[in-house]
Structure formats: structure tokens, C-alpha cells
Amino acid sequence: MKTRVISAIAFFLLLLVAWEVVVQTGILKVNRIMTPTPSDVVIYLYGAIVDGTLPSAALVTMKRLLFGYLCGIAIGLPLGLITARFKACQDTIGLLALGLQTLPSVCWVPLALLWFGQTESAMFFVVVMGTLWSVVIATETGVRTIPPIYARAARTMGSRGFHTWINVMLPASLPFIVSGMKQGWAFAWRSLMAAEIYVTILTGFGLGHILHYGRELQQMNQVVGVMFVIVVIGLLADKVLFSPWERFLHRRWGTQGK
């Protein structure tokens, strides 16, 4: 464990040092203006954090993402359950979900802008669409692959209808649902970034907008700095949102939930 931490730190230090040296000395003839050094980026990050632009942008983006994501799950879960339960829904909603899930979620952005204009609603719509179909399909698949013996056993113990759905079907399909939620998160996160870079929403500047203006102003340290923040948020989300679930699955199901 200790050697793993040390080797990871060593790797990233080496990467940063090499980067700094290559750009500063100009040995690979890199364009000094177009290529910021790690120290440039750190200076930008420090400034942007102190003057508050970066934290407030991150907050705007996270609000959009979390709200849309939670709504996507809140709609997707019951929709997936209904789709698995009723034959009629399987051939309708199920097919629709399957089709729309193959659509890269970025493709919702133009439609969202035409429908809602440059508003928060457009952002919300994009995030929900990114999340929704993955969750529907994962839930449906999860429920469909549950061994029928679980429901039978539950029935002998007096579980019926709604109780069975909440206490048996839902937890039994948890391995699928968690991976669907993870995929939904990835899709939503990517399409929200695309949308923010694509258009300016006057009610709030998100990370995508700062990235976009970094390009407009040719502030390369800003571009790279924001990219760095986006990576960090992605990693944090993985650790905070999904790791606990995955640990639970791993503990309860054994190897399968991994």
C-alpha cells in the first residue's frame, strides 16, 4: 500500500517536472504562449480561487449537474421498473429508451437550445436526458435478470405487490442500477460540459464557460487550469457518489458487485 502511494506520487511529480522543464527550456520547440507550464497553471488556479471566479463557477456547474442528475434518476428508476413489469411498456418505453440511449447525449444540446433558449431549463434538459435513458435501461435489465426464486421466497413470507418491488426487486437489481447510475452520471457530466462550452447562459457562469473564455482570450493557463478542476470534480464524484455503493455491493454480493 505504502509503495503504491509513493510510486503514484513519484509518477505525477516526475510528470510535472518534465512538463515544466520541457516548456521552460524549449528543447522540444514548444510554443511558449500556447503551452502553459504547471507553475502558470498553479498561479492561475490560485488567483481564480482567491477572487472567487472558480469556486462560484464550480458551484453553478455542480448545482446544474446534481439537480438534473437526481431528477433523471427519480424519473428513470420508476420508468425502468414499469418497463420491466409490463409487457406493453417493454415494447414501447423500453424500445424508446434503447434507441435514445445510443444517441450521444451531446446531441441533445442543439434541441435543448431551440426549445428552451439560453436558459437554465436548457441545461437541465440536457442533464436529465443524459442521465435518464441509462438509468431506465439498467433498471429494466436488472429487474429482468433477477432469479424468480427471490420473488417466490418473498411471497411465501407474506410480501406482496409494492412491498415486493421496494424490498426485493429494487435491491436485487442494485448491481445493475448502480452501474447504470454511473453511466448516466458520465453521460450527464459530458453533455453538460459541452452545453456550457457551446452557449453562454446569463443566469450563471459554469466551468464550461470559463473554459470557453479562456480560449477566446487565449489564456492557456486558464484553459488547462479549468480542465484540471474538471478532472478533479470527476474523480471526487466517483469517490463520493459511487465508491460507497460499490463497496456495499462488493461486501454483500462478493466478487460480482465489483
Add this chain to the structure above:
Amino acid sequence: MTLQTELENVSPSKLSVRNVSKIFHSKRQIVRALDGVSLEINEGEFVCLVGPSGCGKSTLLNIIAGLDLADEGAVLADGQPVTGPGRDRMVMFQEHALFPWLDVLDNVMFGLRLKPGLNNRERREVAKYYLRLVDLDKFLHANIHELSGGMKQRVALARALAPNPKVLLMDEPFAALDALTREQLYGDIQRIWEQRKKTIVFVTHNVREAVCLGDRVILFSPHPGRIRKEYQIALPRPRDISSVALAEKSSEILVALKSYLDAGGENARVPGATFATHGGAE
């Protein structure tokens, strides 16, 4: 209801299977899984249903459980027609059917939580009582996948016993276990049956297992599923699977079973299952 009364033995049920028939329509053929089966099971009796696979043992058990419905005939529990599953008749399946998302204690709690008249602290006590009964009180918070096959079936047994049913229905619960574990469980199930006074219907294709456990052994034959013969087992308890008397009785039953299968009844076919003449010979 208090904890004390909850843990008291309930009076076991009398079961009457009256002329039950069940037909399955699959794509290619029509299967007469049960054909006019009648059977009286007394209060507190331990009855074993034996026969090759496909002779309708599971089908009959599921009908008694109320998980499936008979096409003809009826099952009565204490005179009341069975129309669906009920807490008075609990089932133990060949696959343990435990819920992997719950730990051992919560699996046993599942049925208890649905039982009115108890608070959660009492339910916990009841669950612990039954886990103690199957010697698993040290594994209350273990995960299901960490348990051995025998331990899983013990949890399943505790879960089936926990709502204090009048009837325990067991469908080849030990078929997937190794011989040593199985022998241990024969002892446990006999002890628990004497202690908790249940009516038990136990399905198996292992004649020796049936003779070891049952007061009575009912022989089935397939295509169509019918009762062919029954044997009263008068051996003293607790029975040891490797005793001579038990072996003699088993071979007597086995001979009868083979004779009518060889002779070929109506549409009789050679059964797909092999008959274990010995407890661990599979």
C-alpha cells in the same frame, strides 16, 4: 402478542391433498405433472415425497405452498382450502433463495417484519432465537456469500421457521450439499422437528434420506405424476443414516420403486434421475 407467546409452539396443521391434477402446456408438449393425487398428512407428521425427477414432487409442494394453483382438486390446510401462499406454510427451496443484499440476521428478519403484532426489538429476539436453533448465532452479521452451502441452508431453515409456521415445506433442500454436511443437517432437522412440532413435507429423490427423516415415505412415478406406494417408517429416532436397519428399509423401497419402473406403468419411461441407494453415493 408478547415475545413469549410468539416463541411458543403453534399446533401443526393437518393437510389434505384431494384429487389434485396439474397440467403444464409447454410449446412442444403437454405435461401431466400431477394426475389425481390424493394424500392425507396428519398434524405434526414428517412425510417424505420420493421419486425420480419430473414426477411432480416440486409441483405438488408448490401447490401446497400456494405458489401454484391446481388445475383440478384442492389442498386443505386444517380444513381450509389453500388459495395462495401464507405464513402458516413456509417453504425451503433447493437453492437457498437467501437475499444477498441483506446480512444473515436481516434475511431471517424479512418474514418477521411482515408479521404484525411484534415490535422490531422482539422481532430481532425471535430471529436470534431461530439462528441459535440452527447453530448460527455467531454469524448474525455475516454476508450470505461468505457462508458455506450448509450454512446457507441453515439460514434458509431459520428464515422458514421464524414466522412460526404450522407447516414446513422442503424441496430437496440438501441436494446440493456434500454428504458430510448433509448428515449433520439430518440430525439438525430431526432435532428441530421434535422441538418445534411442525408438519413437514420433505421432497427428495434420495430414498435413504427419505427413510432417515420421514414417518412416512410416499413413492411417486412420472408421466403422469402419480402416487404409487407408501411406506410407514417405524424406526426409532433419532435415526442414523448409516444404520443397518435404515439401509434394509431403503433397499426394500428401492426394489419396489425399480420394479414398477421397469415393468413400465402407463406411459412409464426410464427415469432420468439415478437413485442413490446410499446417502453419499451421488
